[in-house]
Amino acid sequence: MVWRIVCLTVGILVAGGLAPALVSLAGGGRGGYGVMAAVVAALLLVTLLVPALGARRVPARPGAEPLGLRAALRTARGNRAFFALLGAFVLQAAAVAIMLAAAPYAATYWLGGYGLTSVLFVCLVAPSAVAVPLWGRAAARWGRLRCLTAATGLFVLASAALWPAAHRAHGQAGQAGLVLALCALLGVAYAALQVLPLSLLPDTVHADAARTGRLQSGAFTGLWTAGETAGLAAGPGLFSLALAAAGFASSTTDHPVAQTGAARAGVLLGFSLVPAALMLLSLPALRAYGRRRAASAPPAVNSPIGAES
Numbered sequence: 001m002v003w004r005i006v007c008l009t010v011g012i013l014v015a016g017g018l019a020p021a022l023v024s025l026a027g028g029g030r031g032g033y034g035v036m037a038a039v040v041a042a043l044l045l046v047t048l049l050v051p052a053l054g055a056r057r058v059p060a061r062p063g064a065e066p067l068g069l070r071a072a073l074r075t076a077r078g079n080r081a082f083f084a085l086l087g088a089f090v091l092q093a094a095a096v097a098i099m100l101a102a103a104p105y106a107a108t109y110w111l112g113g114y115g116l117t118s119v120l121f122v123c124l125v126a127p128s129a130v131a132v133p134l135w136g137r138a139a140a141r142w143g144r145l146r147c148l149t150a151a152t153g154l155f156v157l158a159s160a161a162l163w164p165a166a167h168r169a170h171g172q173a174g175q176a177g178l179v180l181a182l183c184a185l186l187g188v189a190y191a192a193l194q195v196l197p198l199s200l201l202p203d204t205v206h207a208d209a210a211r212t213g214r215l216q217s218g219a220f221t222g223l224w225t226a227g228e229t230a231g232l233a234a235g236p237g238l239f240s241l242a243l244a245a246a247g248f249a250s251s252t253t254d255h256p257v258a259q260t261g262a263a264r265a266g267v268l269l270g271f272s273l274v275p276a277a278l279m280l281l282s283l284p285a286l287r288a289y290g291r292r293r294a295a296s297a298p299p300a301v302n303s304p305i306g307a308e309s
Contacts, residue, residue, distance in 0.1 A: 002136040005195040009128040015040065016121045024115075029252075076219055078211070081292035082204035086224060088285035089197045090231040092152070095278035096190060097235025099159065100124070102270035105243075109264050110166045110271075111176045123180045127187030128194065135192040144196050145290050151192030152286065156279045158185045162272035203293065239270045 019036050026035035076082060103124070107116040139147045162182050169175040201224060209215040246266030251257040259267075 001195055001199050002132050005132050006129055009125060009132065013122065013125045013129065016125060017118050020118045073223065076223055079204060079208045081207060081289050082220060084285050084289035084292055085197060085200055085204060086227050088282040088289065090227045091278050091282040091285065092193050093228050093231030094235040095275040097232045098239050098270050099275040101236035101239045102267060105267040106166065106271040109259055109267050110170050111179060116176065119180065120183055123183035124187050124190065127184050128191035131188045131191035132195050135195060139196060144199055145286065148192060148196040149283065149286055151189045152279050152283055155186060155189040155193065156276045158182050158189065159272050159276040163268060166268055166272065242266050242270060
């Protein structure tokens, strides 16, 4: 799981840092975005063909018929530890999605220009590639849930600190260093938020198997993926609604318009305090997961992260 997340993080980092650079190199505007889309499409084609062609000689084994959403919910009903963990994960996914959606706006209207978007993105994501293995070692020593709770608290503190740091940097050329340092700290916390919930998920599946006598991994992973998708989609959607409510005036990146104080405050809220609040709300769910997991007493699960202490 650790190395899966490392590779995932590297891919996100390359794509997120490369896309704005491609747009700029291609001259910006509609043409620049068209070139970026074509390059990304070519990369996707190659990377999707590699596993498709590489697995063509692997013998296929027909599996059980996949469950729909309602059937999966019926199957998972009663596994309270799973739903507590899923609730925390969805809130955390929405928090990260809001912050990433707000990053270009924060760079443009608080830190001096849209050009800092790639730098912000790199600072948020790059530390994850290094920190994921370190979180794996820490979890093996102190426990996965304990480390996940600590990482969530670190994310809350660092994202809340972005509010005064951005105010300090606003209008001051070259004063974005503290904001970038906080983003790097957020990247360290984000590494744990990626790998540790996924390492806890099999525990809930095995606990359910002990309770019901049936191993229903597909139902639980399907609900997990649906919840993650909902959180990642809801974040930018809620941010756009908040911008509209704050009176944000649409513009192009080449010609940003002056925004009202309320609109700029809405941008910074989405980049700092709102993600912090969502992360804070996920802590009671993590605590509930710990209580319910202890009550169900699941069997030990072999994990690349290590056994829970």
